Amino acid sequence: MYKLSVAVSLLLLACAFPHIWAQSASSPELPAGPLQAKATTACAECHDARIIVQQRLSKAAWTKEVDKMVKWGALVDPQDRDALIDYLSANFSVDKPQYVPERSRSSAAKKPAK
Amino acid sequence: MFSRRDFLRNMSGAALVASAVNPLLSWATDAQIAIPGKEDLIVRSYRFYDLETPVEHFRTWLTPAEHFFVRNHTHEPSTIDPAQWKLSIGGEVEKPYTLTLAELSRLETHSVVNTLECAGNGRAFQNPNVPGIQWQKGAVGTGRFSGPRLHDLLQRAGVKSTGKHVMFRGLDEVPGKVPPFIRSIPIEKAMDSDTLVATHLNGAPLPKHNGFPARALTPGWIGAASCKWLTEIKVLEKEFEGNFMNPGYRMPNQPVKPGEAVKPEDTHPVTALNVKSLISSPQNGSTSRSPNLHIQGMAWAGESDVTRVEVSTDGGTTWHAAALGKERAHYAWRLFSYPWKAPKSGDYTIVSRATDGQGRTQPATPVWNPSGYLNNAVDQVKIHVQT
Numbered sequence: 001m002y003k004l005s006v007a008v009s010l011l012l013l014a015c016a017f018p019h020i021w022a023q024s025a026s027s028p029e030l031p032a033g034p035l036q037a038k039a040t041t042a043c044a045e046c047h048d049a050r051i052i053v054q055q056r057l058s059k060a061a062w063t064k065e066v067d068k069m070v071k072w073g074a075l076v077d078p079q080d081r082d083a084l085i086d087y088l089s090a091n092f093s094v095d096k097p098q099y100v101p102e103r104s105r106s107s108a109a110k111k112p113a114k
Numbered sequence: 115m116f117s118r119r120d121f122l123r124n125m126s127g128a129a130l131v132a133s134a135v136n137p138l139l140s141w142a143t144d145a146q147i148a149i150p151g152k153e154d155l156i157v158r159s160y161r162f163y164d165l166e167t168p169v170e171h172f173r174t175w176l177t178p179a180e181h182f183f184v185r186n187h188t189h190e191p192s193t194i195d196p197a198q199w200k201l202s203i204g205g206e207v208e209k210p211y212t213l214t215l216a217e218l219s220r221l222e223t224h225s226v227v228n229t230l231e232c233a234g235n236g237r238a239f240q241n242p243n244v245p246g247i248q249w250q251k252g253a254v255g256t257g258r259f260s261g262p263r264l265h266d267l268l269q270r271a272g273v274k275s276t277g278k279h280v281m282f283r284g285l286d287e288v289p290g291k292v293p294p295f296i297r298s299i300p301i302e303k304a305m306d307s308d309t310l311v312a313t314h315l316n317g318a319p320l321p322k323h324n325g326f327p328a329r330a331l332t333p334g335w336i337g338a339a340s341c342k343w344l345t346e347i348k349v350l351e352k353e354f355e356g357n358f359m360n361p362g363y364r365m366p367n368q369p370v371k372p373g374e375a376v377k378p379e380d381t382h383p384v385t386a387l388n389v390k391s392l393i394s395s396p397q398n399g400s401t402s403r404s405p406n407l408h409i410q411g412m413a414w415a416g417e418s419d420v421t422r423v424e425v426s427t428d429g430g431t432t433w434h435a436a437a438l439g440k441e442r443a444h445y446a447w448r449l450f451s452y453p454w455k456a457p458k459s460g461d462y463t464i465v466s467r468a469t470d471g472q473g474r475t476q477p478a479t480p481v482w483n484p485s486g487y488l489n490n491a492v493d494q495v496k497i498h499v500q501t
Contacts, residue, residue, distance in 0.1 A: 046188075046289040048161040054248045065245050073290020094243055102157050104149040104165060 028053065035080070035087035042074045042084070052092065054099040059089040151321050153180040158247050162186040163323055167252035172394040172412060175441040175449055176227070177255035179315050184323045185232045185253060187295040187358065191285040191343050196327055201311070205281070205349035208272030215327050218313065221262040226308050226333050227443035229256045229414040233336035233363060233384050236480065236489030242373045244486040251392055251493070256412075256446050259312040259331045265305045267347065273301065277349035280304035282330045282341035297363070298354035299332055299339055303385075308333045308445065311344060333445040334417035336384050336487075338363050359383060365483055372482040387416030389476060390490040391423055391450070391468040398495040405456040405501050409436070411493070413468035414447035422469040425452040429463035430478065430492065436466070456499040465494040 028049045030036050043052060057065070063085050070076050076084055147157050155165040165184040167177065196215050204210035232253035234246050247253075268280070281298040288294050303309060312331040313320060320326040325342030332339035338358065353359060364381035391413035396402060409427075413420045424433040439449030456462060469475040480491040 046292065048159060050157065050159050051164075051247070054158065055245055056243050057245055058242070061243075061245055072292045099248070103146055103168070104152050104155045104157055105146040106154040 031091045033087050033091070035084050038076075038080055039084055039087060042076045043069070045075070046073070050101070052088065054101065055092050056094045056096055056098070057089075057092060058094060059085065062088045062092070149323075151180060152184065152323060155181065155183070156250075156252065158249065159186075162189045164247045165323070166249055167255055169251050169392065169394050170397060172252075172392065175256060175439065175446070176316055177257060179257075179318065179321050179324070182255040182257060182315065182321070182324060183232070183253050185234075185247070185337055186323075186342075187286065187338075188289065188292055189287040190322065191287060194285065194322070194326060194343065199327055199345070201328060201345060201347065203267055203271045203347045205347075206274045206277035206351060207268070207349050208274065210271060213267075215313075218262065218311070218328065221266065223260050223314075224263055224307075224310060225258055225260040226310060226331060227256065227258045227446040228331060228333040229254065229387070229445060229447045230337050230340065231255075231387050231390075231414070233338055233487045234485070236491070237486030239480050239489060239491065240482055240486040241480070242482075244484060246486055253337075254392070254414075256414075257315045258317065259310055259333075260314040260317070261310045261312040261328065261331070263307060264309045264311055264330070264347070265307060267311060268304065268349065271349075273305075273349055276351050277301055279350040279353050281346075281348040281350050281354045282344055283346035283348070284325075284329075284341045285343040285345050293357035295341065295358055296354055296356050297338060297341060297358050298350060299330075299335070299385075300353075301349070303332060303335070303339075306333075311347075312340075334386050336363070336387060339385070353383070362485075363487070364485075365487055369481065370483065374484075376484055384487050386418075387414065388488050388490045389413070389415040389418065389420065389468050389470040389474050391466040391476065391493055393464060393466050393493050393495050396464070396495060396497050398497070400495075401498040401500055402456070403500060405458075405499055407454050407456065407497075407499075409452040409454055409464055409466075410450065411436075411466050412447040412449050413438075413466070415468065415470035415474075417445065418470040418472055418474070419444070420448045420468050421471050423448070423450040424467045424469075425450075425454075426465040426467070427454055427456075427462055429494070430465045430467075433467065456501075459500050461496065461498050463494055463496050465492050467492045 030039050030049050066085050158164040163184045163186050167181050167183045171181040199215050200212050202212045235249045235253035238248040238250045278301050279298040283296050286295050310331040311328050313328050328344045329342040330340045363384045365384050366376045367380050393411040395410045413423045423436040425436045426433050436450040436452040467476050476490050476492045480489045
């Protein structure tokens with residue numbers, strides 16, 4: 001009965017937080033939108049999307065971050081700058097739910113320590 | 115001690131809340147990432163690695179290497195051949211020279227137990243939010259670091275009177291136009307007998323993610339002062355000028371209002387850690403079936419000593435002295451414990467507060483600054499007692 005209740009709980013969680021299950025080590029995806037591909041190209045050259053998706057920032061803060069990253073070599077067409085800031089500000093604003101990170105795998109049996 | 119199994123038993127599916135999702139999923143699903151040598155750490159970033167220790171792994175005075183946090187500013191060296199690795203010592207010195215790893219290993223070794231903490235640990239609790247890796251509680255760990263004294267390496271080179279700062283360069287691989295992660299420390303700290311070129315952590319060679327084959331170890335200071343994969347030590351006439359010295363890793367000279375911009379000239383470099391504590395048990399969000407709890411944690415104070423830890427079980431209204439553990443070292447955290455019997459079933463907020471040898475203590479709420487550094491607000495966990 002206990003195992004069943006855990007399974008049901010996990011299923012409920014999977015439905016409630018589908019983005020968690022879609023993540024992988026090498027290629028977490030940025031959210032859909034007109035700037036998804038360009039943002040991925042500009043940012044993922046140097047780091048994975050986790051560094052972006054864990055932020056919850058104002059538009060002013062995103063503007064600073066984008067301009068800093070362009071200075072550091074992110075390839076953003078000047079014509080796309082404002083749209084990229086809008087895309088990040090809309091998807092990773094302060095009112096979004098907290099990001100839930102994964103953990104690194106444990107080599108021990110998946111049995112919690114007492 | 116609470117376990118995740120206890121946690122699961124005590125939470126119905128309907129009662130699961132977002133704050134409880136992380137520990138549950140990270141154990142019970144395949145949403146886990148293989149990172150050799152690093153076990154069950156919170157992956158803040160995978161490429162490049164930024165890995166946080168979950169508080170439930172803080173059970174011992176020394177943090178095991180597999181649970182020791184990782185803070186990288188850019189990519190790790192793709193390959194390190196110990197036979198080819200070299201460390202150069204130069205700059206404002208009489209006799210610059212180079213060491214191989216074999217030569218470094220033959221030098222007199224010293225050990226320092228040090229609590230290493232990322233300056234940004236606790237950034238996630240700043241309000242308003244600030245950009246950066248959103249560390250919560252576990253960008254900290256305590257290890258026994260061993261290796262030659264930096265003083266001995268510098269003395270052999272003969273530091274000129276013009277030498278005022280010591281710069282560390284690592285083998286980090288830098289993409290694009292990202293500035294290299296190079297920092298410097300004042301000559302006085304570099305010549306301190308406890309500042310090391312560490313080759314070992316807890317008696318074993320440094321894990322690659324923690325700086326193999328050698329890293330600086332600047333005890334009591336923020337982790338960024340202990341550069342990894344060290345390959346060059348250079349004595350400078352003044353502080354190194356680079357992004358990670360300025361504007362990076364600086365604090366406002368005066369307290370600022372949350373959200374307020376600060377001019378670069380009104381800032382100073384972040385150096386020593388401040389006084390801080392962490393509750394490792396019970397876990398936040400857990401339920402206890404017993405009224406008898408053993409509240410445990412650790413407290414540290416950079417270059418200072420922890421003299422007192424207090425625990426509150428009523429959200430900070432009343433405080434009680436915790437017992438400090440016997441294990442101690444100048445730069446290392448002290449374990450603390452406080453046995454407590456909950457008077458009745460219900461929700462409780464447990465808070466810990468440390469005080470150092472200079473009488474400094476932890477603020478009730480984070481002191482905001484634009485980069486979210488040195489957040490040493492009191493720690494708190496919310497639990498439910500159901501007897």
